[in-house]
Amino acid sequence: MSTMTTTSPQGRTELLRPDGSPVRVLVVDDELSITELLSMALRYEGWQIRSAGDGTGALQTAREFRPDAVVLDMMLPDMDGLTVLGRLRRELPDVPVLFLTAKDAVEDRIAGLTAGGDDYVTKPFSLEEVVARLRGLIRRSGAADRRSDSVLVVGDLTLDEDSHEVSRAGEGIHLTATEFELLRFLMRNPRRVLSKAQILDRVWSYDFGGQANVVELYISYLRRKIDAGREPMIHTRRGAGYLIKPAVS
Amino acid sequence: MSTMTTTSPQGRTELLRPDGSPVRVLVVDDELSITELLSMALRYEGWQIRSAGDGTGALQTAREFRPDAVVLDMMLPDMDGLTVLGRLRRELPDVPVLFLTAKDAVEDRIAGLTAGGDDYVTKPFSLEEVVARLRGLIRRSGAADRRSDSVLVVGDLTLDEDSHEVSRAGEGIHLTATEFELLRFLMRNPRRVLSKAQILDRVWSYDFGGQANVVELYISYLRRKIDAGREPMIHTRRGAGYLIKPAVS
DNA sequence: CGGCAACCTGTGATTTCCCTGAGAAACGCA
């Protein structure tokens, strides 16, 4: 299954299948709150979503829904994640799978699985992370030359989603994991005011219960690394949120 | 559900469904004064409104009314806002929801809500804010390429609701939150006299108890930023109110 | 032309929101 991308007026790119229909994703998890959260977020990406609560349901849905990617929790009530994966593969040999695992799961079992081009995230995850990895999987499973989209550009600032490299005006910048995800979210929505609540919901894990001012703190970190001594690209809209835009404008 | 826009003779744009019928919005709040206030304001937008006072009523009404958007108070007598949301989602998976929350409500109760494209406003709100956010939700839930109407234009003055950017004759202008909302209200009603009472009811929170001359004050601020040294666009109709119109005409 | 009502705007008090330093806790890696 190959994919293409289109760009909306705002510069936000969306994944589409070759025939122009939306990408299809199957979400499998036994916790209803998780499937709902993921379904909501992925639908907002413009994708078509189905969900299942156990292995049997997953296989059944997969057969008739024919998804382009699957999000699969390793812990299911009726069968082991590996069993589901095996049977899924018999039905849909080429569909990439994004595994959801508990943080303390045996890492090497997962590591073996991802060798086939699949990927995984640990619970609790951030939606940015899930969406980014899914986009990566879908892109790579399709036309190979689509890799170039993995680079986001705003003004003289670039961010590579594959290599995690960030540079401004050609100069490389080192970011921590959280800084990177925050910047990616901003750059995927350039010239658009994003509220602190939106940023928190998207960049931080769904179980984060801390102070909302972490967002301010990380914006401050980003500014120090990206805007330091240069024309600022990250702007505060007091009472509304933050936005990023090219320096010149 | 996709939507389209038309422009009325007054230059006022309205949201419509593809078949030309008005947008439908369900308002859910246990305080009658709030549902009445909102119903009145939203009907004035040309939308079709139903309201409910509790979760049970909301679900019942939603089933037969099939709204395009829902305004939902988090505090309901019979069930928790999140419970209502869950059941609502099972009935109408794609309907966007605008939550009403108390200002001092624990932040984590709204965590995750904006991730799916939903949004929220805190009580006490201004009607401009509710209407603007609802329009945004409805626009985005429909055809994705409808984003471009987020820009209001009157003469050489433009206001972008997404980026919160305002410019006159190409020159960027910085506005505070209140100035922005006031200008948006004026620009959404060009060439139309708006009384101070109307402006106060619309742009300021419904519990505002201050002096009515804040409107004069903020009009004065706006003039300083928008009309300064140029042909004025904001005009006073003594004894009646204010209006905005293109400079030339 | 005088007087009044409506409107404009300078000043400053108060509040709200945002930024950032310091340090504690958690994490990751050798």
Add this chain to the structure above:
DNA sequence: TGCGTTTCTCAGGGAAATCACAGGTTGCCG
């Protein structure tokens, strides 16, 4: 285990926004 890095809390400082107040200005009417 130990050490450097990263994440996050807390709190103080500071800037911006909001608004009340009051004196000045404008336009209207008799």
